[in-house]
Amino acid sequence: MMTKASIVWFRLDLRLEDNPALDAAVRRGVAVIPLFIHAPEEESPWQPGSASLWWLHQSLEALDAELHTSGSKLVVRQGPSLTALQRLIKETGADAVFWNRRYEPAVISRDRRIEDALSTQGLRVESFNGALLHEPWTVQNQSGKPFQVFTPFWRHCLMKPAPDEPLPLPRTIPTPKPWPKSLEVKALKLEPKTNWTAGMKATWRPGTAGAQTQLQRFLREALATYNDDRNRPDRTGTSRLSPYLHFGEITPRQIWHGVRRHARGKQIPDTTWQTGQFLTEVGWREFSHHLLYHFPHTTEEPLRSDFKRFPWRKNAAFLKYWQQGLTGYPIVDAGMRELWTTGWMHNRVRMIVASFLVKDLLLSWQDGAAWFWDTLLDADLAQNTLGWQWTAGCGADAAPYFRVFNPTNQGEKFDPCGNYVRHWCPELRRLPDFWLHKPWKASTDVLAHAGVELGRTYPRPIISHAIAREVALEAFSKIRDPNSPPRTC
Ligand SMILES: Cc1cc2nc3c(=O)[nH]c(=O)nc-3n(C[C@H](O)[C@H](O)[C@H](O)COP(=O)(O)OP(=O)(O)OC[C@H]3O[C@@H](n4cnc5c(N)ncnc54)[C@H](O)[C@@H]3O)c2cc1C
Incomplete structure (x- = not known):
């Protein structure tokens, strides 16, 4: 007889630590099926570009390796996403699906359709905030409208309660028996056929370990001089965390608390590090999501x-x-x-x-x-x-x-x-x-x-x-x- 199981649908949250969807599934105490579905056409007209697909390939392999160290593994399927989810539900008897939210217009409408279809089937469907300090609908100006200017937006965010501590790595991830079938990551053919990516391979280490190394290097070597060096392309004066943030291999919450620990270790007052230029740049990332959510047409058309x-x-x-x-x-x-x-x-x-x-x-x-x-x-x-x-x-x-x-x-x-x-x-x-x-x-x-x-x-x-x-x-x-x-x- 099939037992209960929770599917964790990984998307742009390719990590185990500080992952609210995974945390909710693990806390449920039944088998967890980590799933990735490749369905780029569902993001049309902004399907992932060639460089992103290269990174995605490396990251999926890194995520699978991380899952293996927790006794689990990644199940990889091809889209359409709803069909892939429904098949997996049928194969495994899973009764719940969890994911972390995304904010791109095409993804929002796709996710809504999937949530409706699965809920109608009687599945438990839950989504979480795994990518932002403040989700777009939680921040508004005094007239109840979205902000269109950064400074008041960020000032408003800074007045809200500080972000919670990041969630820890799950101690164990309960596994399904038997494991459902999975494609190999390389079957998705994400990597370009030409040898264009040699420089990327030499420069980057996709995955959560690479993200943490990069954050620690930045805190140790560059945060103190960030204000001066952030405009100097001839220096390694910035964090270079942007691809890791995009793919969810590190969260803004982990960065926030990483900066907090570092600053407190140096007796830097809270007001100083919180309003510092580096976290302000992370604030620009928040602002960009705020704008995309409230003005989705701006991917094609000017806001003005x-x-x-x-x-x-x-x-x-x-x-x-x-x-x-x-x-x-x-x-x-x-x-x-x-x-x-x-x-x-x-x-x-x-x-x-x-x-x-x-x-x-x-x-x-x-x-x-x-x-x-x-x-x-x-x-x-x-x-x-x-x-x-x-x-x-x-x-x-x-x-x-x-x-x-x-x-x-x-x-x-x-x-x-x-x-x-x-x-x-x-x-x-x-x-x-x-x-x-x-x-x-x-x-x-x-x-x-x-x-x-x-x-x-x-x-x-x-x-x-x-x-x-x-x-x-x-x-x-x-x-x-x-x-x-x-x-x-
Ligand atoms: C024309 C143009 C296109 C851009 N396209 C992208 C893009 O597709 N993806 C992307 O991540 N960034 C984009 N940026 C913003 C910015 O250039 C990069 O986020 C930054 O260079 C990443 O380097 P870093 O991680 O070392 O940044 P750091 O200076 O270390 O900043 C930390 C984090 O803050 C965020 N951040 C920093 N600057 C900005 C900014 N100006 N706007 C929004 N967020 C910011 C990033 O997530 C970054 O990783 C674009 C900027 C311009 C001018």
């Missing part, structure tokens, strides 16, 4: 409707030069090559390359978001949408339209010794610092001495920034609605 009129260009050649890191602006090219090679790019450089795409080349932020979506290991619908709309000036609390980053000045300011550019654009490495961020201004002698031949070893700028800036300002000023009031909350 006046931007619907913006005359974006279509220029396949410009887009390709940008994607390949061949624009002739060293800091832009370095960033795009870092992205292609490692699947990650420094935040300051993301802002620079994004500004270059939308304000210098006048290509749409949606073009940029789509490329990031495919190539970023941390591609996240909430954060990517916010990042692009912020840069284009059409999102919540966005950079003003008239702020057009000068890629030369940005390079000189944030990569002053040129170490970042020299690493990713080695053809420029022998240029003196003074010319490194503006090789087209160097004399033929300087270029020849450094072995640089513009147009052959390194491109000439594909556009003049000074002219592009004027054109952009003109275009942006035309669509501006003079009657739109400034937003304060």
